[in-house]
Amino acid sequence: MTLIITLLAMLSLLLCAAMSASAADIDLARKSTLEKVIQSGTLRVGLEAGYMPFEMTDKKGNIVGFDVDMVKEMAKAMGVKLELVNTAWDGILPGLMSNKYDLIASGMTVNQERNLKVNFANPYIIVGQTALINKKWANEISSYKDLNNPAYIITSKLGTTGEQAAKRMFPKATYKSFETEDQAMLETLNGKATAMVYDLPMTSIFFAQRGKEADMKFLDKPFTYEPLGWAINKGDPDFLNWLNNFLVQMKNDGRYDRIYSKWFDSNKWLKDIQ
Template identity: 85%
Template sequence: MKRIITILAMLSLLLCAAVSANAADIELAKASTLEKIVQSGTLRVGLEAGYMPFEMTDKKGNVVGFDVDMVKEMAKAMGVKLELVNTAWDGIIPGLLSNKYDLIASGMTVNQERNLKVNFADPYIIVGQTALISKQSADKITSWKDLNDPKYTITSKLGTTGEQAAKRLFPKATYKSFEMEDQAMLETMNGKSDATVYDLPMTSIFYAQHGKAAGMKFLNKPFTYEPLGWAINKGDPDFLNWLNNFLRQMKNDGRYDRIYNKWFGSDQWYKDIQ
């Protein structure tokens, strides 16, 4: 009899634990950003409109680009409206943490430093750092490894992985930081620095539009591995699960390829950009 009572007691405890865990899961789901988006009817996306061709402003003042088309599909899949929140890069993660938007879709590289503050969905594209070389240094610099020399000055954009790579890989060189990537590239094109380190494809676009005619050299083989991912607040497994499944669906039903080819397979869009 005692054994039966003990077994019944254990079963009762297990049942209580299961009910408690299920209730906790339900409460966690209710607290998810995904649930808040559906209830509000609006998906708010943080980005900085200045990273071609991911997000940029066209001549009509609209924010367009690869990331923008991706989150348009995301909002459509959720059945909600899309609100783009344009913000400065150095405040983009604090903006997410203070709930100014629901996720970041702004060509953000997944790295461990950022991952301490936010969670990332699976990477939606892989890029890497490349180098634009000034005309006067084009004959001297044949590899990215040559840049680690005190006689060279390197530029990049403030707070980016381009800046991190320049400081980490080329500690002997002089480094100059700029608020915007085009300023860093113009500094090199105008001969005021020897090289700009920045993401492919942004360097590719600048070289095709300006650098080639100016006699610059383009070291177009990436020398870093940089996956880009959507960033969300920590502690939200439901939203993370939805994003990963959405991306998987996009990559297997043709929508991803269509958007990718629009922005990376052609430069026809460039004529509409300011």
Template identity: 85%
Template sequence: MKRLIALAAILGTLIFMFACSQQTAEEKAAAPVKEDINVRLELQKASTLEKVVQSGVLRVGLESGYMPFEMTDKKGAVVGFDVDMVTEMAKAMGVKLEIVNTAWDGIIPGLLSNKYDLIASGMTVNQERNLKVNFANPYIIVGQTALISKQFADEITDWKQLNDPKYTITSKLGTTGEQAAKRLFPKATYKSFEMEDQAMLEALNGKAAATVYDLPMTSIFYAQRGKDAGMKFLDKPFTYEPLGWAINKGDPDFLNWLNNFLVQIKNDGRYDRIYNKWFGSDEWYQDIQ
């Protein structure tokens, strides 16, 4: 009986040792797999800045049509203040620039799905957008202004008067102009348009009392078409709207680089040169489609 117990104990010890050796072997075999997974995870966490430098291309998402930030010229090229800014950005990175022209309502989803590396499209920094993306420090400050139709030019002298049921107000779909019109003028009738020039033409043609949109876009439209048509321009902005470059969340390295780039360009003369080119003159307008 004692021999059987001893034999059973020896057998149990051997089985335990065999199981331990098998477990160790399996862990060793699995180790390279775990290491590969960790490497892939680290690569996924790599900063967009690293990816841009490695690929040699900076992809920028924008919607052409917002003067003078991004527009299409008569040759079919996208030009403007934002384009010149990101051109300098690409030069500073030592990479090529690729412009990805996309519809405004899909511009943030495009960034989130990695169709481009950042958005530079006159985008206002606000809390709603900031829930989805991160913004670099503002590169310019604008605000909402109002163009008043000729029919109401004498009647409307202050933007606060627009909050009246007898007025129809227009702006562009999905913009802060639309948000401001709905928030500040809830009593008025609001009409939305796909493009800002369509919204402005509605007021120009007397089909709306006013159009609400960003300065300087309203300033350009007024100078080119509205002034001669008898429109009134309420040119003092009634909202505070900083514009910023948008990037994906969780990328402090890229955010740091963009903020430092902005400080540099604003202090070495490049920013002023680009600003004066697009906001200090309208000579570029003759080359726009």
């Protein structure tokens, strides 16, 4: 009899624990950003419109680009409206953490420092750092390793992985930071700096537009591994699961390839950009 009572008590405790865990899971799901987006009817996306071809402003004032087309498909899959929140890069993570938007889709590199503050969905594209060299130093520099020289000045954009790579990999060189990619590239184009270090897509576009004509040297083989991912707030497994499954679907039904080809395999869009 005592054994039966003991077994019943244990079973009761197990049932209570299971019910408690189930209730906690339901509560967590209700608090998910995904649920809030569905209830509000709007997906708010934080980005900085200045990173070609991921997000930029066209001549009509619209924000367009690879990331924009991706989140348009995201909002469509959720059945909600899309709201783009243009944000300065140095405030983009704090903006997410203070719930000014639901996720970041802004060509953001997944790294461990950022991952301490936010969660990332699986990478949607892989890029890396490259270098544009002013023609005055073109014959001296054949590899990115040559840039680690006290005689050289290297530029990049403030707060980016380009800046981090320049400081980490070329400590002997002088580093100059700029608010925008264009300013950093023009400093190098005009001969005031030796090289500009930045992500492959952006350097490729600048080289095609102005660098080739100015006899700049383009070290176009990336010397870092940089996966880009969508950032969301921590503690939200439901939203993370949805984003990862959405990306898998996009990459296997042809939509991802169409968007990629539009922005990376053609430069027809350049004529419409400010």
